[in-house]
Amino acid sequence: MQNKLIKLLRKDARLTNEELGIMLGISAKEIADEIEQLENNGIIKGYTAILDESKLEDTGVTAVIEVKVMPSVKYGYKSVAKIIARFPEVESVRLIAGDYDFSVTVKCPDLNSVGMFVADKISPIEGIVSISTHFIMGRYKELGREFDLDNDIRGVVSP
Amino acid sequence: MDYTRILSKKSQIMKPSGIRKFFDIAAGVPDIISLSVGEPDFDTPWLIRRDAIRVLEEGKTAYTSNAGLFPLRKAVSDYFKRTIHNEYNPENEIIITVGGSEAIDIAVRALVNPDDEVIVPQPCFVSYAPIVELTGGVAVTAATYAENEFKLTPEILKPLITPKTKAIILSYPSNPTGAVMRKHELEAIAEILRGTDIIIISDEIYSELTYGEPHVSIAELPGMKERTIVVNGFSKAFAMTGWRLGFCAAPAPISEQILKIHQYAIMCSPTISQHAAVVALNDCVNEVAEMVSEYDMRRRLVVESLNRIGLSCFTPEGAFYVFPSVKKSGLSSQEFCKCLINEKKVAVVPGDAFGECGDGFIRISYAYSIKHLTIAIKRIEEFINEI
Ligand SMILES: Cc1ncc(COP(=O)(O)O)c(C=O)c1O
Numbered sequence: 001m002q003n004k005l006i007k008l009l010r011k012d013a014r015l016t017n018e019e020l021g022i023m024l025g026i027s028a029k030e031i032a033d034e035i036e037q038l039e040n041n042g043i044i045k046g047y048t049a050i051l052d053e054s055k056l057e058d059t060g061v062t063a064v065i066e067v068k069v070m071p072s073v074k075y076g077y078k079s080v081a082k083i084i085a086r087f088p089e090v091e092s093v094r095l096i097a098g099d100y101d102f103s104v105t106v107k108c109p110d111l112n113s114v115g116m117f118v119a120d121k122i123s124p125i126e127g128i129v130s131i132s133t134h135f136i137m138g139r140y141k142e143l144g145r146e147f148d149l150d151n152d153i154r155g156v157v158s159p
Numbered sequence: 160m161d162y163t164r165i166l167s168k169k170s171q172i173m174k175p176s177g178i179r180k181f182f183d184i185a186a187g188v189p190d191i192i193s194l195s196v197g198e199p200d201f202d203t204p205w206l207i208r209r210d211a212i213r214v215l216e217e218g219k220t221a222y223t224s225n226a227g228l229f230p231l232r233k234a235v236s237d238y239f240k241r242t243i244h245n246e247y248n249p250e251n252e253i254i255i256t257v258g259g260s261e262a263i264d265i266a267v268r269a270l271v272n273p274d275d276e277v278i279v280p281q282p283c284f285v286s287y288a289p290i291v292e293l294t295g296g297v298a299v300t301a302a303t304y305a306e307n308e309f310k311l312t313p314e315i316l317k318p319l320i321t322p323k324t325k326a327i328i329l330s331y332p333s334n335p336t337g338a339v340m341r342k343h344e345l346e347a348i349a350e351i352l353r354g355t356d357i358i359i360i361s362d363e364i365y366s367e368l369t370y371g372e373p374h375v376s377i378a379e380l381p382g383m384k385e386r387t388i389v390v391n392g393f394s395k396a397f398a399m400t401g402w403r404l405g406f407c408a409a410p411a412p413i414s415e416q417i418l419k420i421h422q423y424a425i426m427c428s429p430t431i432s433q434h435a436a437v438v439a440l441n442d443c444v445n446e447v448a449e450m451v452s453e454y455d456m457r458r459r460l461v462v463e464s465l466n467r468i469g470l471s472c473f474t475p476e477g478a479f480y481v482f483p484s485v486k487k488s489g490l491s492s493q494e495f496c497k498c499l500i501n502e503k504k505v506a507v508v509p510g511d512a513f514g515e516c517g518d519g520f521i522r523i524s525y526a527y528s529i530k531h532l533t534i535a536i537k538r539i540e541e542f543i544n545e546i
Contacts, residue, residue, distance in 0.1 A: 023529075
């Protein structure tokens with residue numbers, strides 16, 4: 001039940017409790033309770049809009065920064081991650097298995113401010129040994145939603 | 160040239176499908192929201208598509224045997240054992256066809272002599288009656304009603320049986336109503352047919368898409384396998400409409416005749432599709448379950464919404480259709496659907512496209528995303544409030 005509810009919410013968190021209840025065969029009240037529990041347990045952290053940023057007037061620049069860390073007793077992965085995550089420009093911080101340690105997405109008004117952000121805020125952090133910045137040039141899918149794809153190739157009417 | 164003098168009379172008197180007519184109306188309207196499609200909105204599961212790509216890469220593109228690739232017939236045989244608990248010999252009882260469509264056609268052709276009667280419960284899929292008539296048979300309509308959730312009952316069936324009755328085409332879960340028939344309801348029909356020479360063509364193309372109890376085939380009831388041709392296919396369960404692949408199973412003497420017709424008309428079903436279909440039957444249980452679960456949620460939402468806005472309908476337990484009544488609007492199905500297109504740009508199919516007794520109803524397909532369904536139903540609600 002919980003898995004099905006989460007799946008529905010991931011696709012569209014704006015479905016009403018009534019609609020969710022009908023689809024899952026339980027009452028709206030039970031849905032409300034389930035969601036409250038998911039929120040209280042910290043499973044659901046919040047709700048957001050999925051945007052095609054390229055269509056915004058003020059698109060800004062988004063970059064993915066690969067950060068390599070040399071963890072020390074004082075600055076472990078977690079504390080470095082926390083420091084990075086506190087900057088409001090940062091949209092996500094993920095620990096990665098592979099050639100580098102953190103994948104950080106940042107959104108700034110323009111190219112220059114991304115550069116400034118990396119130079120002034122990320123690189124001075126203790127424990128960081130290398131940084132590689134990549135700019136996002138286009139988006140085709142975000143949070144499971146495909147963009148600009150008219151997927152329905154079916155005819156209007158068929159038997 | 161006067162073509163009417165040249166062309167076949169049977170072909171000329173055949174009416175174009177009511178669906179086709181409606182397509183022509185709907186297709187010309189820009190930005191239309193459709194709930195009229197009789198095919199899944201899912202992509203074919205990737206495992207199946209990947210296998211088709213492999214087959215192309217390996218160049219396996221020659222004809223197969225007439226009856227179809229043996230590994231696929233074997234997989235179909237296993238599938239029937241698993242699902243309807245019947246054993247069919249893959250050597251001579253199973254034929255791989257070009258969709259369920261071809262299976263129905265060649266099954267009818269293998270059975271019907273001129274003037275033989277074939278009972279066709281309606282509302283139903285559009286092709287049954289025309290195929291019977293083209294074969295020289297007479298399609299006898301068995302009208303079913305909303306009161307019985309459009310199931311065939313002994314009371315409806317019995318009076319229609321005559322010495323000329325050759326076959327009956329049973330199709331549950333039903334397109335367009337979504338009705339299913341439970342075991343005891345099938346048993347009541349089987350009881351009438353046992354001991355007769357009437358053959359059942361059981362079109363079970365939606366058998367995987369049931370939302371209450373699992374599908375039961377009339378062929379698995381005692382004494383019925385010998386008098387049943389089971390038709391099924393890949394289009395609906397595996398979202399493979401464009402692959403054009405189905406199958407039928409019947410006792411060897413029947414299958415032999417069907418195979419001859421298939422052999423001359425078709426030669427063999429598409430080879431690439433056949434290879435990939437083995438993967439569908441053997442390895443896609445989870446993918447199918449996932450789609451069924453999604454349809455089920457949409458079904459609940461659509462049924463509840465339609466009843467709320469005053470288009471009353473019973474809760475269908477199969478396929479991906481809902482068949483609500485529009486009688487309260489005071490409009491015929493045709494009028495309702497035309498006005499709905501003109502005023503709200505929503506396309507649904509008039510119930511009478513599936514037989515006269517479908518008048519007063521519309522078919523709504525829920526093979527669409529929840530978002531699409533919600534928008535469309537909102538528009539239908541506005542439409543109803545403005546009538
Ligand atoms: C009841 C029924 N039977 C058979 C078919 C034919 O399907 P296919 O030829 O794609 O297998 C359909 C398709 O809409 C159907 O609804």
